[in-house]
Amino acid sequence: MSTPLTPPAPEPEREQSASEVLGAALGGAARRAGLDPATSGATHQVVWSAIGGVRGILESVLPSLAFVILFTIRPEPLILSLGVSVGLAAVFTAIRLLQKSPPSAAIGGLVAAAAAAGLALFTGRGADNFVPGLITNAVYGTAxxxxxxxxWSLIGxxxxxxxxxxxxxxxxxxxxRAFLWLGVAWAALFFARLAVQLxxxxxxxxxxxxxxKxxxxxxxFAPLIAVTWLVVRALYPRAPQAEQPPQS
Known part of the structure; x- marks a missing residue:
């Protein structure tokens, strides 16, 4: 009498290493920003997508621009220029939520603007509105x-x-070697900002x-995105598509 065969035990799932987890997080963020070397696209289209198009430019520029203009015209009360800056960031976030588009960029900008404004109001110094940006440049440049x-280049x-x-x-x-120099180039950008602004x-x-700022x-940021894209595409050239046979 034959004994029933026991199915083999399933192999344990391999735990992801820290580098794989970090790579997945960074790669996912790049893909959401439109930076996916596996897809086709002209360089200017990729850069435009990475900066978020017109909306991304407005979200990045207007809150800071409004603060600078209002602070220059009327430094006191400080809450006026800070309030307008945070208010604009909140408007952009609300628009994204209403249009059901990915709100992560606008929410990130809103949180950063609110934190910076809170610090400046706490200390009473308008310059402290830029402290989070200085810290970000130092951390990103060092990393x-x-x-x-x-x-272990983050770009790689x-x-x-x-x-x-x-x-x-x-x-x-x-x-x-390519990822080494790309990492150095990005670090140079962040440290250059820090050296000028600090x-x-x-x-x-x-x-x-x-x-x-x-x-x-x-x-x-935009030119360095373009350089990074071109280098990566050179390292990973797309395979030529097979020609389709002519239809009779």
Whole structure:
């Protein structure tokens, strides 16, 4: 009498490593921003998508611009310029929610604007409205530089996830070198912002600080996005599509 076969025990699921989890998070964020090297698209279209189009530009520029203009015209009461800045961020968030579009960018901007305004109101210094931005540049610049120098570029992790190769890019000398220099380039952008803006913050030059923050924002961000996109597309060229046979 034959004994019934016992089905093999299922293999335990492999736990994701920290690099895979981080790569998935970074890659997901890049994909939501329209930066997916696996898809086709002209460079200018990719950059336009990454900055959010006209709406993204307005959400990024108008709150800070309104604060700078109003603070320059009338520094006191401080709550006036801060209130208008936060109010504009809230309007953009409400519009996204009403239109049922992804509100993450606007909500992020609203939270950042509210936190910065709260700090400035607490200290009574208009320059403190820019403290979160200074901290962000320092953190992002350090993370980009350190990760690139130790061979675990954050850009490489994101691209590896998007292209479905995980961390296999680390075995390719050409890719490792490219992601190293891309990481250094992004770190240089963040540290350049910090080097210019921190002395102005310490000198309490609010209007100049706000103006240079705008100038060193999207005008520098967009070209570097374009360079990053072109380098990644060169590292991962699309396979040529098979020609379709002519229909009779």
């Amino acid at each position: 980009m530089l350190v990760s690139a120098l130790i061979g 992790l994101a691209v590896g996830f998007l292209m479905g190769e995980g961390t296999a890019w680390r075995k390719d000398r050409r890719k490792r 002395p102005l913050y310490l000198a309490n030059e609010v209007a100049v600080l706000g103006t240079l 705008l100038i060193m924002g999207l005008p520098l």
